[in-house]
Amino acid sequence: MDLAARLGLSVPLIQAPMAGTSTPALAASVSNAGALGSIAVGTLTPEAAVRDIAQVRAATDRAFNVNLFVHARCQPDPPREAAWIGALAPLFAEFDALPPATLETIYPTFAGNAEMLALLVDLAPPVVSFHFGLPDAGAIAALKSAGCLLLATATSLDEARAAGDAGIDAVVAQGWEAGGHRGMFDPAAPDDRLGTMALTRLLAARSRLPVIAAGGIMDGHGIRAALDLGAVAAQLGTAFVACPETAADQAYRAALASDAAHHTAMVHAISGRPARCLANRFTAFAETPNLPPVAPYPRAYHAGKALNAAAKAAGEDGFGAQWAGQGAPLSRPMPAAELVALLAEEFAAIR
Numbered sequence: 372m373d374l375a376a377r378l379g380l381s382v383p384l385i386q387a388p389m390a391g392t393s394t395p396a397l398a399a400s401v402s403n404a405g406a407l408g409s410i411a412v413g414t415l416t417p418e419a420a421v422r423d424i425a426q427v428r429a430a431t432d433r434a435f436n437v438n439l440f441v442h443a444r445c446q447p448d449p450p451r452e453a454a455w456i457g458a459l460a461p462l463f464a465e466f467d468a469l470p471p472a473t474l475e476t477i478y479p480t481f482a483g484n485a486e487m488l489a490l491l492v493d494l495a496p497p498v499v500s501f502h503f504g505l506p507d508a509g510a511i512a513a514l515k516s517a518g519c520l521l522l523a524t525a526t527s528l529d530e531a532r533a534a535g536d537a538g539i540d541a542v543v544a545q546g547w548e549a550g551g552h553r554g555m556f557d558p559a560a561p562d563d564r565l566g567t568m569a570l571t572r573l574l575a576a577r578s579r580l581p582v583i584a585a586g587g588i589m590d591g592h593g594i595r596a597a598l599d600l601g602a603v604a605a606q607l608g609t610a611f612v613a614c615p616e617t618a619a620d621q622a623y624r625a626a627l628a629s630d631a632a633h634h635t636a637m638v639h640a641i642s643g644r645p646a647r648c649l650a651n652r653f654t655a656f657a658e659t660p661n662l663p664p665v666a667p668y669p670r671a672y673h674a675g676k677a678l679n680a681a682a683k684a685a686g687e688d689g690f691g692a693q694w695a696g697q698g699a700p701l702s703r704p705m706p707a708a709e710l711v712a713l714l715a716e717e718f719a720a721i722r
């Protein structure tokens with residue numbers, strides 16, 4: 372499939388959906404500049420999702436992507452969660468704060484979420500993408516009938532094949548280098564930690580779906596390399612974090628521009644699932660010997676967000692979920708439309 376032609380893109384580039392960081396303004400700017408802009412609604416209420424989709428539509432008449440989290444339904448585990456809260460308690464105490472007494476499932480999965488499915492079928496965004504897993508056959512059929520092109524993250528050939536079997540249209544090959552949450556379907560399963568180069572080539576050669584490469588791609592050279600490996604497009608997240616249109620706070624922008632960008636770490640202490648973050652106090656804490664098992668996702672994130680809020684209130688910015696990929700030192704802060712134009716120019720210059 373010629374993804375760029377199907378979506379009317381002038382450059383084979385997708386701005387990654389980034390829950391908490393991407394915004395409707397970012398997505399619309401990217402789409403207007405000729406790439407595919409994305410919003411992430413995985414952590415939003417249905418009302419907020421409707422609002423964000425409307426905001427994108429009001430600012431562009433081009434294709435855009437709406438992203439959802441399809442993790443397994445969270446099973447609360449009170450003893451494990453109590454132990455995890457206890458492990459974080461000294462950090463809260465440092466900021467004269469108390470940890471939450473109990474943890475909550477701070478957002479639901481899209482799996483079985485009839486309300487979110489109904490609004491998506493109704494609003495029919497041009498592209499819908501899934502992270503952490505696949506929805507059921509009925510949801511996939513309904514979204515396809517509504518005319519949505521469907522994408523899903525895969526971190527392995529097995530996940531890509533499952534996506535193909537389920538009727539997904541193209542797969543996002545997310546390498547170990549990638550910023551943000553690793554999209555593996557089962558975080559408890561063994562992880563071969565394939566890098567973007569090996570995974571992209573493997574999926575291009577062995578899965579029957581068109582492949583979108585993601586992880587550590589920061590410039591036109593990276594996009595060209597992805598296409599040379601057989602990808603139909605590249606998906607870039609970290610490259611867009613420093614755009615003024617994102618919701619990244621000043622501390623996150625400063626960290627991205629600092630030495631921390633050279634030392635990203637894959638941690639699951641922040642949210643309960645592995646995710647790549649700029650080196651900060653939270654990633655250092657995650658290395659503490661003999662920590663109890665982290666609470667399940669996304670209930671651990673309830674504690675992680677509370678700790679960040681308490682730390683920030685006391686002037687400490689080192690507990691943010693400052694997600695970034697290994698290409699972070701190559702970040703170039705500039706408006707999204709300028710970045711898309713620069714990436715397109717660099718890509719076109721390499722033949």
Ligand SMILES: Cc1cc2nc3c(=O)[nH]c(=O)nc-3n(C[C@H](O)[C@H](O)[C@H](O)COP(=O)(O)O)c2cc1C
Pocket residue numbers: 387388389390392411413438501502524545548549550551552585586587588606607608609610612694695696697698
């Ligand atoms: C700040 C941030 C937030 C992210 N949030 C999401 C998300 O909500 N949904 C998703 O599918 N991927 C998310 N990702 C992962 C991206 O889709 C993509 O795999 C990754 O950004 C590629 O690696 P790169 O950051 O090195 O470009 C996020 C990445 C970052 C950097």
